[in-house]
Amino acid sequence: MQAKRTIFPNKILPYMLLVPQLAVTLIFFIWPALQALKSSFEREDPFGFHTTFVWFENYRRLFIDPNYVGSLSKTAVFAFSVTVLSMTLALVLAVAVNRVLRTNRLYTTLLVWPYAVAPVVVGILWWFMFNPTIGIAPYLLRAAGVDWNHRIDGTDAMILVIIAASWKQISYNFLFFVAGLQSVPQSLIEAAAIDGAGPFKRFWTIVFPLLSPTTFFLLIVNMNYAMFDTFGLIDATTQGGPAQATNILVYKVYTDGFIGLNIGSSSAQSVVLMIIVIALTAIQFRYVERRVQY
């Protein structure tokens, strides 16, 4: 790993400097993670009076449980849809902002602030819009003849949480696409224009390929966001329902563990989730190594 060529000779000081960070990491990250690993092999009553070692029983039960397998696929659908929807909208807006000159700052300001809205608040905002008695969305949908009922229809509920989660993430993707677009050399575009390529052709043949590092990076970050940061959003809206239609993995860990008090199963789910995050992080960092050169 890289370090300075010239360094300070102190022997003790670097450890002192690292102590706070390492202490927090060991106590609040690594130790609990090991505990989760341990509990995933145990069965425990809610109050914690009896604990039995059960080997892989919790895992076995997870993967024969249609609800867990369903949760895996729902998480995939959710993460994929949020990623595609929010990135597409963000790209369109970023390209548009990149074309305007004077009002560029104003539009940017008006578009980026949802980044600072907590996911649970986003959930409340959209839940309110979709309130069955007074919400504006059911009102408009009824007027349009759409039979909308997110309380019963799992697909409707999924669409609702996808829209809400994407809404928040547009701002983030937008900023990265704008940064990516600004680094596309103007000379290339001008050369293509001289060759007679129209604006749409120029975008697809030159700009979009050059954006691919940004796009790939955002793909990973968005997947991560949809899988982990949307806990509050689900909690404020569907709470995983109806009939577990929106019960994504991270919410299921919470409901099974903290609400259902099935600690063994919840821990096994945590371990599965950790494996997923580790995979995503590994992909992300392999990519970052390349990004440094670019």
Add this chain to the structure above:
Amino acid sequence: MIENRPFLAFLTHLVLIIGVVIVVFPVYLAFVASTHGSGDFMRGLVPLLPGPHLLENYGFMLNEGISTAGAPPLSIMLLNSLVMAISIAVGKIAISILSAYAIVFFKFPFRLLAFWIIFITLMLPVEVRIIPTFKVVADLGMLNSYPGLIIPLIASATATFLFRQFFLTVPDELMEAARVDGAGPMKFFRDILLPLSRTNIAALFVILFIYGWVQYLWPLLVTTDSRYYTVVMGIKRLAATADAEPQWNFVMAAVILAMLPPVLVVILMQRLFVKGLVETEK
């Protein structure tokens, strides 16, 4: 612009205006709801234009809150959020800059191991280790306390990497000169490195402040005493009650108040925010 096409310019603005409407509309609706009386949410469609109860609703939420919905006055919750967000930002920056300094400017046994331990925090978001982390905090007697809200969240791999990346770009000559002048490592850190990192710290502060402010699951777990509720988690309680009894005006007043501080930070410090965001995520 390479060529002038009025239709394309029109389309561009149209796209942007639609985008802004999509982004702003849910919040506009929330604001409108927060200016009406409770009775306006009983039936029919939600009001679309502001009503006359703005000050009354906000004043009520700030000063009294709805204790029967488990929500103390919002002023307390806002203060808790502020304490939490600022402390997390300061804490993360402080411990990260120190670790990065150690990793870049010193060579010592287990340096790589330390780096990896820090790196691992990226792979263990709180959501995947809820129950055991709760237990650790409980065993340390940190439930219902500011340290319990703050300390477990201040480890930061991204901030450490950002500082590391930045320190690697600091010319070696600076440090050699300092050593010639007889400056020790802490003096070098304080007098040269810290001032150089000012913009990075500020940019990071903006991002981390938002990170701390929007925390939801963690305060939900570690606080049972309403004196320590943060505004983001308190709101959920309110909203759950509003389902059964329409008090959307109060819920939305709380929503607006909870959004305002971090959103203002983004708008007022947009340059730092963009820098912080784009650089930390590298």
Add this chain to the structure above:
Amino acid sequence: MKKLALLLSTGVIAALAHAPNVAAQTEIAWWHAMDAELGKKLEEIANGFNESQSEFKVVPSYKGTYPETLTAAIAAFRANEQPAIVQVFEVGTGTMMAAKGAVYPVYQLMADNGEPWDPAGFLAPVTGYYSDTDGNILSMPFNSSTPIMYYNKDVFEAAGLDRETPPKTWAELEAMSRQIMESGAAPCGFTSGWITWVQTENLSAIHDQPYGTLENGFGGLGTEFTFNGPVQVKHWDNLKKWADEGLFEYGGPVGGGDAPPKFYAQECAIYMNSSASRAGVINNSKEFEVGFAPLPYYDDVTTDPKNSIIGGATLWALNGKDPEVYKGVAQFFTYLSQPEVQASWHQFTGYLPITNAAYELGQEQNYYADNPGSDIAIQQITRGTPTANSKGVRFGNLTQARTVVDEEFEAMLAGTKTAQEALDAAVERGNQILRDFEAANQ
């Protein structure tokens, strides 16, 4: 940085300054799940006790829904941060009774602290439900309810129905709902809170159908669910049919948070929910007149509907506090059982008067005569002779099992399962939960 530190420290100081003064009084934390009107009244009771003496201070805090409150208390117990008193709904009774080391049985608590305790003073269904196998009451009865039917008299009249004649049977309810819809008096016939409790558990009791083996779980941990019988299937089937037709609107899982606004907004003419919804209903129905009635029954199944079953919650004292705290808890419980306190709580909220004395006090005050419909719940829960199927349901992990019932009900409404399939699946999944509970508590 300095400014920040200053800001921080002032923030901390301000927050500390806000902490109440706890000088001499012993604080007794009371976690509860009563929101809105009920929460206000509950806080009044706590205040009443606090003002009646100076040694103890009961501090109520709202912890969300019933399931949320229960799980918060259990999590807190594991972390040794438990409150002295927690309000647990009837569904959690099985879980709490099995947690021997965690609870301080109320009969013992009262005896240890020399407070008066007379189990015979409670209403019979209350004692019946909350006693353990040895006949001891383990938790302090506080808010017991049973579901009843609320209806909008004005809408009834607008639909050409008699405003004073609510439906008695499900067949009448169906016909009236249809007339209400077709006449345009309201867009929906009826809605309901708690599909599990009202439309499944109480339905079973009223029609004398078993909900589970071993006397609905009273007999031990080896019990199994059996609520997929013909009557329950028939009812769910009807609910699905009525939902498709628009006669019935679903109010959401667990307590059914969407149901009350539908009734308040005069969207649905009939609303079934806990008798304790009375306070909220009265408060939110200023634009129309409300009628009260017992739950309907199927006259082709029984001509003699049984008593409905108990809901609501009791107060559990949790172990691990100082003796001084328990002394306060015992005194508070004595305060709670006073007829005046009980009667006022009952009359305001619609919960059952849990002691005979409170019921008698209400009669002396002419409360029931002055407030027609206010004794529907008492009459309904005490009618006929209780059978093994109508004395209640008591299962471990019933909270989780109810989640399963809600999910399967939603699956049926969405059309992915028939009523029979949904109930079969709920029973099968529910039994798995019961086996887990049994395994974890052996």
